Amino acid sequence: MAKNPEFGNRNTVPNSFSQTFTMLKYSFLEYIRSRRFFVLLIIAVAVGAILTGVMGYFRPQGSFASPLAFYSDWWGESGTFMIILSAIFFGGDAISGEFQNKTGYFIVGNPIRRSAIYVGKWLAALTASLAILAVFALMTIGNGVYYFGASGLPYQFVESLLFSVLYMVSALGLTFFFSAMFKSSTVAILTTVILLLFVFSLVQTLVAGLAHVQPWFIITYGAQIIGNVLMNPYPSPVTTRGFTSASGGGTGGLALTTYNATIPQGITILLVYFAVTIIAGLVMFERKEFT
Amino acid sequence: MTGHTLQAANLSKEYGHFTALSKLNLKLEGSKCIGFLGPNGAGKTTTLKIFTDMIRPTSGEAFINGINVHFDKKKALASVGTLIETPEIYGSLTAREALSMIAEIKGIPKSVVKKSILKVIERVKMKEWLDKKIKNMSKGMKQRINIAAAILGNPDVIILDEPTSGLDPRGMSEVRSIIKDLKRENRLIFMSSHLLSEVSEICDEVAMIDHGKLLAYGPIGEVVSKFSHDGAGEVEVSVLRPVGAAVLKRIRGIGGVGSVKRVDGRTFTVRTSGGIKEQEALLSRLVKMKIGVIGFKPSSSALEETYLSVFKETV
Known part of the structure; x- marks a missing residue:
């Protein structure tokens, strides 16, 4: 057998853990130098700046009633929005792009398992997404500290941040799953956008409001704990509101039920979503062919 | 004679009703260059993709140095350089970073990575582009980087799918020269091409395939x-x-x-x-x-x- 000084022997191929780290390192470099990273950074800063302006100019009474109310109004909705955007931006075409743009052809033909590529890219997307989320969180905290001081930072906000990280983990698992399902980046991105921004919310409203079924199977339902934990008291798990007809008749009115995931329920939903989608996505990527 | 081998054993690949490969049996052995010829859709790229685990055979097995590619991909491809079709490289990376990524994946020792990259980048005459981003390179330049990545780490077996595709005449000539040099360095090179003059110039043997079946193989x-x-x-x-x-x-x-x-x-x-x-x-x-x-x-x-x-x- 020919001696090959650059290999030494064939057993020197690194283990999959090292190769995952290699993929993480270079995929992250690719992410942070990409235009999409800067676009998302600009969006995060712009949303933060708009909220800063609105809060500073209008000083809504409800928001300034307590530090918790302030963080709830600021972070409750917009934090979730930033998570969804990051998941779409960094996960939407992460795997489908390897097929469509043929970047996979540069890597897959080497002595590396596809799982190392998948997990490495997922970790890179998570790191880039957390960087964006950190910028937005710092703007939130900056405003909170400005109005209420450092001591006004409620522990619930820290909890909400942790749940946000968990939602990010879960949402990226989901976007990677769809990215592994389709070879077309456009289809993969559109699917995740439609699902995360519209379909899940709509189904959640319909299932809970009209069918009176707890939507425990929807990721956005589990993610409600990010905002709910900032409310005092924590919203009741089930509330039903009855609507009567305009003539005042008491019968035949519409009843709308609202469900709120408890913290254990929310954590469970997000963890299960992550586990199922990351495994399913990985299996699909392993089987998908570069044709 | 060295022990480098590539073997297709009853290799078949079907896409629905279309048979891309039909019980292909081919054993390549030693230090030489084998040209893989056939018309479009003959099954050349399908065969090379199976050898590099980009697709899986419907039946049959592919071995590199006696190791089944689909059972132990990492071991089978441990000393193999591949270039399939015209890969794209992450555009925001520089050529050095892209090659470093491949070097790390291949397990080239850190102490020689820099030297190895310099060696292959000089070989493909892209030294002045080493720290330039891939997205600023032409198609031909990217293909040179792809070739550099394939030969990085002095692989024993090299699988090339139309390596001169996208290159200008000078680039094609340089790549042919690189392959001839590699052949002299005790490598087994399996190369598909549509350019018969190229195969005739570089290769020692030729394998001809059509409709997924091997029609001829030999010097x-x-x-x-x-x-x-x-x-x-x-x-x-x-x-x-x-x-x-x-x-x-x-x-x-x-x-x-x-x-x-x-x-x-x-x-x-x-x-x-x-x-x-x-x-x-x-x-x-x-x-x-x-x-x-x-x-x-x-x-x-x-x-x-x-x-x-x-x-x-x-x-």
Whole structure:
């Protein structure tokens, strides 16, 4: 057998853990130098700046009633929005792009398992997404500290941040799953956008409001704990509101039920979503062919 | 002879009702370059993709150095360089970073990574682009980086799918020169190409495939001889000094020589009966004639004739 000084022997191929780290390192470099990273950074800063302006100019009474109310109004909705955007931006075409743009052809033909590529890219997307989320969180905290001081930072906000990280983990698992399902980046991105921004919310409203079924199977339902934990008291798990007809008749009115995931329920939903989608996505990527 | 091997054992691949490969059996062994020829859709790229685990066979197995690619991909590809189609590289990375990524994946020791990258980047003549981003490079430049990535770490086995695709004539010539150098460095090179002159120039052997079936495999001279109408082979001979009519007449007189045609002052083709052994004997006689033989290779026109003969039924 020919001696090959650059290999030494064939057993020197690194283990999959090292190769995952290699993929993480270079995929992250690719992410942070990409235009999409800067676009998302600009969006995060712009949303933060708009909220800063609105809060500073209008000083809504409800928001300034307590530090918790302030963080709830600021972070409750917009934090979730930033998570969804990051998941779409960094996960939407992460795997489908390897097929469509043929970047996979540069890597897959080497002595590396596809799982190392998948997990490495997922970790890179998570790191880039957390960087964006950190910028937005710092703007939130900056405003909170400005109005209420450092001591006004409620522990619930820290909890909400942790749940946000968990939602990010879960949402990226989901976007990677769809990215592994389709070879077309456009289809993969559109699917995740439609699902995360519209379909899940709509189904959640319909299932809970009209069918009176707890939507425990929807990721956005589990993610409600990010905002709910900032409310005092924590919203009741089930509330039903009855609507009567305009003539005042008491019968035949519409009843709308609202469900709120408890913290254990929310954590469970997000963890299960992550586990199922990351495994399913990985299996699909392993089987998908570069044709 | 070294132990480098590539083996397809009953390899089949079907896409629905379309059969891309049909029980392909092929064993390549040693240090040489094998050209993989066939019309579009013949199954060339499918075969190479199975060897690099980009697709899975419907049935059969692919082995590299005796290791099943699909059972132990990392071990099978541990000392293999691949270039399939025209890969894209992450655009925001520089050439150095892209090659470092491949070096880390291949497990090239950190102490020699820098030197190895410099060596391959010089080989593909892209040194001045080493720290430039991939997205700013032309298609041809990217293909050079792809070739650099394939030969990074001095792999024992090299699998190339139309390596000169997208390159300008100068680039093509340089890549051919790189492959010839690699061949001399004790490598097994399996290369698909549509350029018969390229295969004729670089390769020692040729495998011809169509409709997923192997139609011919062997040294170019033998395959040419086997498929020629009169069982003859043709070689192209280059000499140092211009040869006159008298010399050509003497060559015609050598046993087994059918015809001699002048290509230009220093090149002529000789048609011989028989296969590789007869060609070896001819070379020996030409050397003894002291006419300054500097090149002796199967004629590309003969390979073209063979190709057209083998694939005449194919649209």
